[in-house]
Amino acid sequence: MTPYFVYDVFTEKPFGGNQLAVIPDARTIAEEDLQKVAREFNFSETTFVYPAEDKANTAKVRIFTPTMEIPFAGHPVIGTACALAQKGASENMVLELGVGPMTCKSDGKTASFEATQPLEILCEPDPALVADALSINTGDLLFHAHPPVMASLGLAFTITEVKSRDILARTTPDIAAIRKGNARYPSGWDFAQFVYARDGNTLYARMFAPLDNIPEDPATGSASATTAALLARIEDHDLDLTIHQGVEMGRPSQIMVSTSSKGITVAGQARRVMKGYLLLG
Known part of the structure; x- marks a missing residue:
């Protein structure tokens, strides 16, 4: 069984903001099933978290919409950073995304990230x-x-x-x-x-x-x-x-x-509203 969490992002209240499914350890999910899982949730995005490729970083994060994998999106970064902070990650973290490493901060309830890629x-x-x-x-x-x-x-x-x-x-x-x-x-x-x-x-x-x-x-x-x-x-x-x-x-x-x-800083709150398990075996 693979745990997952659902967050409402950019809000402090349940049923506001943007829904996000976070799979905090996606190593047990087959590559060919990632898009299927995102389509099953049918939120605008689902994130799959893996150990960082660079040990100096916090985690590697892949982001899927219901139809494709994308290199970057804002509310998935905010929600995933809050999820990792609630699981014990340092308040200051670096997430490996499709656009490259991104600096984030989270206390588990709020989060921010800095986008330094050029416009x-x-x-x-x-x-x-x-x-x-x-x-x-x-x-x-x-x-x-x-x-x-x-x-x-x-x-x-x-x-x-x-x-x-x-x-x-x-x-x-x-x-x-x-x-x-x-x-x-x-x-x-x-x-x-x-x-x-x-x-x-x-x-x-x-x-x-x-x-x-x-x-x-x-x-x-x-x-x-x-x-x-x-x-x-x-x-x-x-x-x-x-x-x-x-x-x-x-x-x-x-x-x-x-x-x-230095770049663009995006900040907001996130509220965990659900948790459960993927039964894919």
Whole structure:
């Protein structure tokens, strides 16, 4: 029997935030079963923890969505760091991810990580197509800071600002338009849409990745980090942002993001809500 835990991440309360399954010792799971296990949980991500390849590090962590393995995502790092801290790991840890080693801190209830990989600007998708993908009008988009931009810190998102929270609340994914966007602008993440409305240093956001079996994500740390990096580059100064996500889903989340010359720091809380065993034998 292989133990697992389920966490609600970027929240302090059960049934908020983003769900995450953590398998704290995945050595007994066959390679060909990893994707099947992630699909069985059907959360936006599941993490599989292994001994670190470099003994100086804490652990190796592999991250799977229901459809693929990905090199990096925010809430899996926060939740896994909390899980490891609760199992006795040092508060200061280094997790080996697909994007390389990542420095994390956790006291078991809160966690933070520092993303030092460079921001990549992949393209500027057609705004009309992005609006179609979000089921809104091109006139609902805000271009003052930036047009829709596909950017990445290891996972690509199309990042779009809209004019108001009312417009944000009306967004919903249009599958046909997202398929068209994915064909025109291919990336490792299938034309995933991170859309936000801004009020100073507070962002209200939603994220849709239906082609990856994620109709909507209640908290997306990697997209939040990428958006902070993008805005800091555009505005040419460091930022401290609070990002609220998942409100429309009834799973409110709060993500804290700060930028510096060293990288992007993402912080949040995680609450363990379930535990059990995988019966794969």
